[in-house]
Amino acid sequence: MTLDPTTASTPDEIRAALATLRADDLPTHGGRTLSYVYDSGIAEADALGREALAAFGATNGLDPTAFPSLARMESDLVGIARDLLHGPPTTVGTATSGGTESLLLAVLAAREGRPDVTAPRLVAPSTVHAAVHKAGHLFGVAIDLVPVDPVTCRADPAAMAVAMTEDTVLVVVSAPSYAHGVVDPVAEVATEAGRRGIRCHVDACIGGWVLPWLGRDEPWDLAVPEVTSISVDLHKYAYTPKGISLLLHRDPWLRRGHLYASAAWPGYTMLNSTIQSTKSGGPLAAAWSVVHAIGLDGYARLARTAREATLDVARRVEGVEGLEVVVAPDSTLLALATDETCDVFTVADEMGERGWLVQPQMSFAGQRPTLHLSLCAATAERVDELMDALAASVTAARSAGPVQVDPQLAAAATAIDPSALDDAAFDGLLTVAGLSGGDGAVEVPRRMAEVNALLDIAPPALREALLLAVLDRLTR
Ligand SMILES: *Cc1c(COP(=O)(O)O)cnc(C)c1O
Numbered sequence: 001m002t003l004d005p006t007t008a009s010t011p012d013e014i015r016a017a018l019a020t021l022r023a024d025d026l027p028t029h030g031g032r033t034l035s036y037v038y039d040s041g042i043a044e045a046d047a048l049g050r051e052a053l054a055a056f057g058a059t060n061g062l063d064p065t066a067f068p069s070l071a072r073m074e075s076d077l078v079g080i081a082r083d084l085l086h087g088p089p090t091t092v093g094t095a096t097s098g099g100t101e102s103l104l105l106a107v108l109a110a111r112e113g114r115p116d117v118t119a120p121r122l123v124a125p126s127t128v129h130a131a132v133h134k135a136g137h138l139f140g141v142a143i144d145l146v147p148v149d150p151v152t153c154r155a156d157p158a159a160m161a162v163a164m165t166e167d168t169v170l171v172v173v174s175a176p177s178y179a180h181g182v183v184d185p186v187a188e189v190a191t192e193a194g195r196r197g198i199r200c201h202v203d204a205c206i207g208g209w210v211l212p213w214l215g216r217d218e219p220w221d222l223a224v225p226e227v228t229s230i231s232v233d234l235h236k237y238a239y240t241p242k243g244i245s246l247l248l249h250r251d252p253w254l255r256r257g258h259l260y261a262s263a264a265w266p267g268y269t270m271l272n273s274t275i276q277s278t279k280s281g282g283p284l285a286a287a288w289s290v291v292h293a294i295g296l297d298g299y300a301r302l303a304r305t306a307r308e309a310t311l312d313v314a315r316r317v318e319g320v321e322g323l324e325v326v327v328a329p330d331s332t333l334l335a336l337a338t339d340e341t342c343d344v345f346t347v348a349d350e351m352g353e354r355g356w357l358v359q360p361q362m363s364f365a366g367q368r369p370t371l372h373l374s375l376c377a378a379t380a381e382r383v384d385e386l387m388d389a390l391a392a393s394v395t396a397a398r399s400a401g402p403v404q405v406d407p408q409l410a411a412a413a414t415a416i417d418p419s420a421l422d423d424a425a426f427d428g429l430l431t432v433a434g435l436s437g438g439d440g441a442v443e444v445p446r447r448m449a450e451v452n453a454l455l456d457i458a459p460p461a462l463r464e465a466l467l468l469a470v471l472d473r474l475t476r
Helices: 011-023 043-055 068-084 099-112 130-139 157-163 186-195 252-258 282-317 344-353 383-400 407-415 423-432 449-457 460-474
Strands: 092-096 121-125 142-146 168-174 199-203 229-233 245-249 260-262 270-272 323-325 333-338 359-361 370-374 436-438
Touching: 043 282, 068 092, 068 245, 068 282, 092 099, 092 252, 099 130, 099 168, 099 199, 099 229, 099 245, 099 252, 121 130, 121 157, 130 142, 142 157, 157 186, 168 186, 186 199, 245 252, 282 323, 282 333, 282 383, 333 344, 344 359, 344 370, 344 383, 344 449, 407 449, 423 436, 423 460, 449 460
Parallel strands: 121 142, 121 168, 168 199, 199 229
Antiparallel strands: 092 245, 229 245, 260 270, 323 333, 333 370, 359 370
């Protein structure tokens, strides 16, 4: 599979090598991968997306006057999203590389919009996506994390109001949250933020292209006048190739803080609306093609199909002894938990053996560990198979019993201060955790329950440090 870089390989050699490389990956289509990928099940739309991705792959969004096609497609998509998400005519938007970049820019714009605040802070529910933490980290905005209601898993508006201060430049809510799939009380939180002159961002990265068709009573988007910005990922439920999200602002001035120019060098004046400067037009052209290939009526159908499948799975999970739904889903995401007879990590491994990816989520802030399922239109045809696999996986996990962590290891995991560890200590820890492939390399085992159970009892800071050590070694 390794090709010799000193001479040109033939097209057939390259195709064969790529096929070999892909063989170890998760399937991107077929509806059995319940996170990371989104499958509409519409082969024609996928083909158009791939065609456009290839055709525009070499165009450069660095300069929209050099490639006006990109500016036109971006405006068209923003216009569609503005109407869908009830933005007023003043709404502006930017195509970004993904949900994380949209959130980064929302936080940056909010910080830049308040030059009077020397130590900017943002307020968010404890369920907010990790990308918001990344934004705070990169842009020096401190985060006041407010516990969600332990039963509904939704943001607590009263507690969030208490957390808002003179230094708060942004309040974030989710529609829905990734981990639990529930929509925060957007209007209540946004109204209070607006009353204090604070911006409010709705992270609709995963729900923004589904919720519009589910007939919700409560407004959750730009229909709420105090919501100042909203993000929606096209590479999720608009089923477009990876690399595109939209960030909408209620008016151009709100966006101003994430536009960037530099004339402080001898080259061209750099003029960017996003973090990237040179950027491929491929994902934008692909998204434009897929959105028009499916059409809003098509999305209405896909959203309802995925929603019905989600409700069906939620209902049938209640009949699986040992398994339960954590909270009734508002969209197409489900969080499942086990009782004490088994553990979610073993269930995830068992599902993997049966060809299904369900994503384990670690315990956090008093919430138990769960399994995450993002249901797509393509999974809807396979709900019976999914339920059979889940029932069999839970049965296997129950007969194995809950995964045990060696008590000594558990004691060590809670006592270690990750900031005091050097590289050699990490090598030792990875070996103890069962992640060592020898010679300082890492090897991720096929069955992860024991590793996950250990990570689950580790404090989040140690969890982060250990996984960073893995990432570092995987890419050395
Ligand atoms: C996926 C997601 C993000 C991050 O998006 P990426 O495209 O993975 O960068 C942010 N917020 C929510 C709610 C998400 O589901």
